[in-house]
Amino acid sequence: MPRIKFSEATLSTPSPASQTPALEHESVVTKFFRATEIDARMLGMIAALLLVWAIFDVWSGIISHDDGLLGGAFLTPRNLWTLLVQTSSIAVMSTGMVLLIVMRQIDLSVGSMLSLIAVGTAVLQVYQLAPALGVGHPAIWVLGVAACLALGTLIGAFNGFLVAYAKIPAFIVTLGGLIAYSGIAFLLAKGETVAPMDQTFEVFGGGIQASWLGPFWSWILAAAACCTIAYAVVNGRRQRIRFNFPLRPVWAEAFLIAIGSFAVLGTTWVMNSYPWPQGVMEDYAKTHNLVIPAGVENRDGSAICMAGEQVVHCLNGLMHYTGFSLPALIAIGVCLGMTFIATRTSFGRYVYATGGNPEAAELAGINTKWLTVKVFALMGFLVGVSSIISSARLNAATNALGQTNELYVIAATVIGGTSLAGGVGTIYGAMIGALVMQSIVSGMSLLNLPAASQNMVVGGVLVLAVYLDQQYRRRLK
Amino acid sequence: MAQVAKSSTRKSTPVRIVGKTKPVKAADLKTHESPAAVAGRHSFAPTRGTPLIEMRNISIAFGGIKAVDHASIDLFPGEVVGLLGHNGAGKSTLIKVLSGAYLRDAGQIFVDGKEITIANPRDAKAQGIETIYQTLALADNVDAAANLYLGRELKTRLGTLDDAAMESETRKVMFRLNPNFRRFKEPVSKLSGGQRQSVAIARAIHFNARILIMDEPTAALGPQETAQVGALIKQLKAEGIGIFLISHDLHDVFDLADRLVVMKNGKVVGTANTKDVTHDEVLGMIIAGKCPKGAIPGPGATRDGV
Ligand SMILES: Nc1ncnc2c1ncn2[C@@H]1O[C@H](COP(=O)(O)OP(=O)(O)OP(=O)(O)O)[C@@H](O)[C@H]1O
Numbered sequence A: 001m002p003r004i005k006f007s008e009a010t011l012s013t014p015s016p017a018s019q020t021p022a023l024e025h026e027s028v029v030t031k032f033f034r035a036t037e038i039d040a041r042m043l044g045m046i047a048a049l050l051l052v053w054a055i056f057d058v059w060s061g062i063i064s065h066d067d068g069l070l071g072g073a074f075l076t077p078r079n080l081w082t083l084l085v086q087t088s089s090i091a092v093m094s095t096g097m098v099l100l101i102v103m104r105q106i107d108l109s110v111g112s113m114l115s116l117i118a119v120g121t122a123v124l125q126v127y128q129l130a131p132a133l134g135v136g137h138p139a140i141w142v143l144g145v146a147a148c149l150a151l152g153t154l155i156g157a158f159n160g161f162l163v164a165y166a167k168i169p170a171f172i173v174t175l176g177g178l179i180a181y182s183g184i185a186f187l188l189a190k191g192e193t194v195a196p197m198d199q200t201f202e203v204f205g206g207g208i209q210a211s212w213l214g215p216f217w218s219w220i221l222a223a224a225a226c227c228t229i230a231y232a233v234v235n236g237r238r239q240r241i242r243f244n245f246p247l248r249p250v251w252a253e254a255f256l257i258a259i260g261s262f263a264v265l266g267t268t269w270v271m272n273s274y275p276w277p278q279g280v281m282e283d284y285a286k287t288h289n290l291v292i293p294a295g296v297e298n299r300d301g302s303a304i305c306m307a308g309e310q311v312v313h314c315l316n317g318l319m320h321y322t323g324f325s326l327p328a329l330i331a332i333g334v335c336l337g338m339t340f341i342a343t344r345t346s347f348g349r350y351v352y353a354t355g356g357n358p359e360a361a362e363l364a365g366i367n368t369k370w371l372t373v374k375v376f377a378l379m380g381f382l383v384g385v386s387s388i389i390s391s392a393r394l395n396a397a398t399n400a401l402g403q404t405n406e407l408y409v410i411a412a413t414v415i416g417g418t419s420l421a422g423g424v425g426t427i428y429g430a431m432i433g434a435l436v437m438q439s440i441v442s443g444m445s446l447l448n449l450p451a452a453s454q455n456m457v458v459g460g461v462l463v464l465a466v467y468l469d470q471q472y473r474r475r476l477k
Numbered sequence B: 001m002a003q004v005a006k007s008s009t010r011k012s013t014p015v016r017i018v019g020k021t022k023p024v025k026a027a028d029l030k031t032h033e034s035p036a037a038v039a040g041r042h043s044f045a046p047t048r049g050t051p052l053i054e055m056r057n058i059s060i061a062f063g064g065i066k067a068v069d070h071a072s073i074d075l076f077p078g079e080v081v082g083l084l085g086h087n088g089a090g091k092s093t094l095i096k097v098l099s100g101a102y103l104r105d106a107g108q109i110f111v112d113g114k115e116i117t118i119a120n121p122r123d124a125k126a127q128g129i130e131t132i133y134q135t136l137a138l139a140d141n142v143d144a145a146a147n148l149y150l151g152r153e154l155k156t157r158l159g160t161l162d163d164a165a166m167e168s169e170t171r172k173v174m175f176r177l178n179p180n181f182r183r184f185k186e187p188v189s190k191l192s193g194g195q196r197q198s199v200a201i202a203r204a205i206h207f208n209a210r211i212l213i214m215d216e217p218t219a220a221l222g223p224q225e226t227a228q229v230g231a232l233i234k235q236l237k238a239e240g241i242g243i244f245l246i247s248h249d250l251h252d253v254f255d256l257a258d259r260l261v262v263m264k265n266g267k268v269v270g271t272a273n274t275k276d277v278t279h280d281e282v283l284g285m286i287i288a289g290k291c292p293k294g295a296i297p298g299p300g301a302t303r304d305g306v
């Protein structure tokens, strides 16, 4: 270990407590941020997200009144639930893009890669496995999933190899990939739609009953999450005590646990308030020999057994709620896992250090070439995950499945505060970025605005977000 | 080898010829001159034994520029060798070959008398060679502890980064080098030049280095911190670590180094025991390539200097 021995005298008091000199007259806000150590930028992004949501809810409410929080159709359980499902694919990929961009690389090929993986494995499922094993054989979905993940990792590693060892700039390699991979996807699909996917495989899309967790397990999960938050905070405090570092005030720790739990429970409550869509409910009644009682449909047409404004429990079991959907859970899981990788492992540390100064990282003994391959492979793996979600959701694969996804993924990453100069970026930022973008897209389609204007707004928001972020960083200096 | 004979004190003993006047066949170099005898008469003990490091006939060119041209240097345990030369003389390039940053075009490197290959910085670190680069080579976007432990992080039992332990250790090392340093949570881009330099020094000395390369380690430091680095070098030397010290400050070099090597235009002008030469003579070596009596000339020495 350390070769330099410190004489007791020199070591005496490094007095760590004096590291953050508390200013005499600091404002309440500054004090709050210092005490809780909450990232002000994250708060800004969440505020922006909530603002977008509020605008759409009010706006859609003006057009036609609905039962959203602000009188529109946006802040309803149904819309928010769908929003999560729609965001999941882009969100999963954007976590990988964060690491790439942090490392001063980029992957423009993720959209085409997604199409290629989806089509390739769909061909495997539909034309090879299903005839060979019989439709519905459990090995089909297992092999399908494994093939998606493996193929993604492989293509990603191939991209990374060309970048790291053949020393071709990532922009060029993946621009080539963008063009080439969709070409291969087209050839594989012969221009057709490959469908249908295996029944179990469909679970990953969130469109069928089996992919909903249900209120009970959703609450259990939420409770577990709250416990984890509390444990993490307490454990962090214990660590600081162990090394005699300055502690957060107890009220700040309590506040962090409270706000974290509130977010978890609130989200769960919203998810648990979304009833099964009517079609699913009818199927369920049919298979269980239940009579659907005559009721008045809910305004949004999804819940049955409503009379007027009141939920009527006409028959036991005829009011079911979805809870979390599998794709949303996958996205949340990927977010947590990638945050762990980025902040708690040496792999993540190397990615950030390499982005900050590639030469220094190499001189510190990091094998930056192999690291590059690994990060590209991880990106590919995540594209594999997204291809599962996307093709399962559509219950089909086409060579256009991932078209323009790369733009949304990069936009989400950048809106989330990842700097194209490298070295800076967070996973949660990209998740929020993906949510902001999907909110704009689905909000505008809720308002029946044409797709062209959606693109206009998304593009504008991208530029504006980067501008605001740079202003913020400049003021920090 | 006329130049060897000039120095009467060394006449009877085989001499480590540091800068070869003409290319020597590899076969000639295979058997090493009995190193124990080398320092026999010198008052400083450290140069006894097998050299920790020997670099023989190292050459490297960038495009057309021969940045280092058949340079040979060596280093013994507990010895400080000062490396001097004008800007662009090739000092940094030569030691970067040793630290694995550059791949040499020609030449050999021996550690403890055994030839080794250094193809990248990891190879060098595996030999216990630690380097403080002139450019510091810090990752600007992460904090001092992350830089200190970059590439050899402390882990918890679960295999995750133990940031608290790393920060705690960093506080100790940094306190020793720069007692006023407090900004442990900030990315090093926010630190002053001297603070950054302290981080780079801390990183090099914190791990079991056997060979320390210091490329202008005190260029950005204040007088107090410079003195501390001086004391540190003496302590490391006492522990038997070999140190290459590159500096433009002759006083520092004369104060700390046992031997000095002067380079000019990529070639070694000469090598001398610090106490055998004067400041002015060394300046003559640096500026004019003139090798004085007390020094062993290398391939870079101007003819009339011999
Ligand atoms: N990466 C490189 N690419 C091209 N040329 C280089 C490179 N590194 C060094 N050189 C050239 O090699 C020569 C020696 O440079 P070097 O950095 O070793 O000098 P130095 O002795 O360390 O000078 P200083 O005292 O200014 O630090 C210079 O002419 C320099 O221009």
Ligand SMILES: [Mg+2]
Binding pocket: B091, B092, B093, B134, B215
């Ligand atoms: Mg230099």
